[in-house]
Amino acid sequence: MQTPETPRDLGLPFDAWRPGQRDTVEAILTAFQEYKYVLLTAPTGSGKTLVASAVQRLLGVESVYTVHTKQLQEQCLKTMDWAKVVTGRSNHMCELDQLKAINATAENAPCAQGADCEYIAPAPDGCSYYRALYAAADSPQAVLNYAYATRIVRAKGIRKMTRNPFRRDLLVCDEGDLAEQAIIDAVTVTLNRQTAKTFDAPRYNASVQDFVTWAKDVRMRVVGWLQTRSGKALCDHASVHCKECDHSPSSTVLKDYRSAQSFMDTVNMLNNMPDTDDWVVIEDKYFIRIRPVWGWAVAQKTLFFAFKQALIMSATLGDPKILARKLALPDDEWVHIEVPSYFPKENRPVFYWPVEKVNRKTDSEGWDHLAAAISWLAEQDGLQRKKGIIHTGSFRITRELFVRLLEKEINADKPFIRYIMQTQEGGSARKETMIEILQTDRRPMIVLSPSLATGVDIPYEIGFQVIAKVPYADLSDPVVRARKDYHVAGVPFGRQSYDADALNTVIQACGRAVRAPDDKGVTFILDGNFHALYQRGYVPTHFREVFKWFKERG
Numbered sequence: 208m209q210t211p212e213t214p215r216d217l218g219l220p221f222d223a224w225r226p227g228q229r230d231t232v233e234a235i236l237t238a239f240q241e242y243k244y245v246l247l248t249a250p251t252g253s254g255k256t257l258v259a260s261a262v263q264r265l266l267g268v269e270s271v272y273t274v275h276t277k278q279l280q281e282q283c284l285k286t287m288d289w290a291k292v293v294t295g296r297s298n299h300m301c302e303l304d305q306l307k308a309i310n311a312t313a314e315n316a317p318c319a320q321g322a323d324c325e326y327i328a329p330a331p332d333g334c335s336y337y338r339a340l341y342a343a344a345d346s347p348q349a350v351l352n353y354a355y356a357t358r359i360v361r362a363k364g365i366r367k368m369t370r371n372p373f374r375r376d377l378l379v380c381d382e383g384d385l386a387e388q389a390i391i392d393a394v395t396v397t398l399n400r401q402t403a404k405t406f407d408a409p410r411y412n413a414s415v416q417d418f419v420t421w422a423k424d425v426r427m428r429v430v431g432w433l434q435t436r437s438g439k440a441l442c443d444h445a446s447v448h449c450k451e452c453d454h455s456p457s458s459t460v461l462k463d464y465r466s467a468q469s470f471m472d473t474v475n476m477l478n479n480m481p482d483t484d485d486w487v488v489i490e491d492k493y494f495i496r497i498r499p500v501w502g503w504a505v506a507q508k509t510l511f512f513a514f515k516q517a518l519i520m521s522a523t524l525g526d527p528k529i530l531a532r533k534l535a536l537p538d539d540e541w542v543h544i545e546v547p548s549y550f551p552k553e554n555r556p557v558f559y560w561p562v563e564k565v566n567r568k569t570d571s572e573g574w575d576h577l578a579a580a581i582s583w584l585a586e587q588d589g590l591q592r593k594k595g596i597i598h599t600g601s602f603r604i605t606r607e608l609f610v611r612l613l614e615k616e617i618n619a620d621k622p623f624i625r626y627i628m629q630t631q632e633g634g635s636a637r638k639e640t641m642i643e644i645l646q647t648d649r650r651p652m653i654v655l656s657p658s659l660a661t662g663v664d665i666p667y668e669i670g671f672q673v674i675a676k677v678p679y680a681d682l683s684d685p686v687v688r689a690r691k692d693y694h695v696a697g698v699p700f701g702r703q704s705y706d707a708d709a710l711n712t713v714i715q716a717c718g719r720a721v722r723a724p725d726d727k728g729v730t731f732i733l734d735g736n737f738h739a740l741y742q743r744g745y746v747p748t749h750f751r752e753v754f755k756w757f758k759e760r761g
């Protein structure tokens with residue numbers, strides 16, 4: 208199969224390929240002749256989206272392109288305007304007059320329970336959800352987020368269509384390193400603790416099997432409860448809002464009905480759980496969550512079964528062997544392709560300066576030591592008036608370093624003040640605010656954060672970075688502990704995966720400094736734990752070729 212001279216020859220709106228893009232397309236096409244799955248590590252700037260679109264066109268097939276979040280789907284609307292995006296029902300308002308009044312989404316609309324509606328139609332007559340759904344169904348490239356994809360491909364069919372249009376020849380998993388977690392999130396069963404208590408659900412420390420047994424026993428009681436609530440919510444025509452008999456229940460009745468439906472769905476999911484090996488129960492004050500420990504328990508039957516081939520790609524895919532196992536890809540059905548970086552090496556150096564082995568025992572002296580090193584680096588020629596990100600790995604370390612760096616800045620004898628900021632705990636909004644400041648504020652600054660290793664794409668703004676701590680996953684999380692202790696045939700697979708994830712996060716963080724071919728940024732890794740990880744784990748060439756030991760001062 209010949210890749211044409213330009214993307215435009217394939218109907219894609221670009222006049223030329225970027226360096227290496229054409230070779231990557233051809234390597235993927237060749238790999239697909241032999242393998243079902245192609246894992247692609249393609250660093251920033253390699254133009255993965257265009258590569259995936261070219262592959263889809265050259266194979267002459269339809270594809271589903273999955274991304275991790277709705278925000279990334281929105282980005283796809285800009286970068287892949289030839290594709291069609293559809294998001295889940297909860298992102299679309301129901302357009303029936305009575306439901307508009309209570310801000311109901313398509314998730315809570317009668318059609319979600321099988322009722323007919325005049326707005327179940329493609330554009331121009333359909334409501335927002337169905338317009339998007341039918342447009343994506345008709346498009347050769349449909350863009351879905353993972354959560355929605357796992358639901359829609361398992362549906363038997365789509366309303367008024369004879370087949371499920373999202374079971375296709377090609378699946379493209381963007382941000383493939385996040386695919387396992389996205390699939391696990393999509394199948395996690397969540398019980399409202401209060402409602403579960405009403406139905407005598409197992410108490411603390413119960414096993415998954417206890418919940419499955421309970422769900423079987425309690426099912427008929429829940430059916431009766433749902434019937435009582437539906438009796439109030441639905442009219443004789445089985446409709447929530449009925450024009451024929453002018454039925455329209457109060458918002459409280461509707462809310463009770465929805466919560467009963469949702470609880471019934473959860474009980475049904477527990478009843479239909481095929482096996483409970485490798486699933487765990489996670490409890491907090493408000494919710495009980497039942498989820499697989501590893502993606503391999505569900506990845507094939509939840510997502511991959513619906514496609515003939517899959518391209519799983521990321522700038523930082525991590526160790527391909529570990530990822531393949533997590534996603535239950537058979538050993539002889541996948542191949543890994545690594546694309547070189549075309550950003551000049553001298554623009555993106557990564558220096559290793561093992562100032563301190565950071566761990567739970569790191570004391571005040573250790574934090575002083577680390578803060579002094581960061582402060583010294585920030586004052587070196589060419590960095591004083593730049594913006595820097597300090598990747599801290601946790602909010603606790605953020606606070607330890609923040610107070611010390613602030614004190615040093617206040618007491619420094621120099622002609623200008625550098626702004627020292629930290630991201631606070633409190634979700635993605637705080638992170639977004641910090642990214643906006645980094646993007647728009649012209650002043651020199653240092654931002655300390657555990658959450659900027661991914662999702663920061665600000666060319667020409669970040670002059671330097673420091674990795675203060677290798678960001679291992681938090682062992683106070685019971686799922687992280689369960690995964691880390693996992694052995695497969697005597698091999699400590701859990702430990703290997705735990706290390707590989709931490710290494711991959713460091714490599715992702717280093718990538719924040721340079722986002723364009725002529726962008727420049729330097730990264731310093733100060734945690735002395737890094738080198739052992741680097742030697743043991745999978746490191747892509749685009750990182751290995753710029754990694755150097757730092758010659759210490761004086």
Ligand code: SF4
Pocket residue numbers: 300301302303312313316317318319324325326327334335336337
């Ligand atoms: S099809 Fe009708 S009931 Fe369903 S979300 Fe659209 S407007 Fe609402």
